[in-house]
Amino acid sequence: MNFNQKVWAIAKKVPKGKVTTYKIIAEKLKTKAYRAVGNALNKNPYAPIVPCHRVVNSDGRIGGFATGAKNKIKLLQKEGIKIKNNKIENFKKVLWR
DNA sequence: GCTTTGACTCTCG
């Protein structure tokens, strides 16, 4: 299992309507490679299978996305997550761990 | 095979 596969596996576990952060994923992998996590999601070949839009920055910001952050924000809002000015509202409540 | 870059995060002035 590659590093990427592990990242994707964790990302897939995030339930609908919730989000997680790069940091949390890295911690579950027992590593501090936050950047590598983002890197893995960036080039994930399982775009529809892995809900990479549920992975955000540690401060609740969306950050950047390959398909456009705006698009991802819309997607998250559809799942019941509210976003204001590029930031997730009630971040702690929708945060998955 | 070494260097650069990136969807990151933390700490310090």
Next chain:
DNA sequence: TCGAGAGCCAAAG
């Protein structure tokens, strides 16, 4: 409040 620097890992040049 905000920018700079450092630390971390994988992929691309």
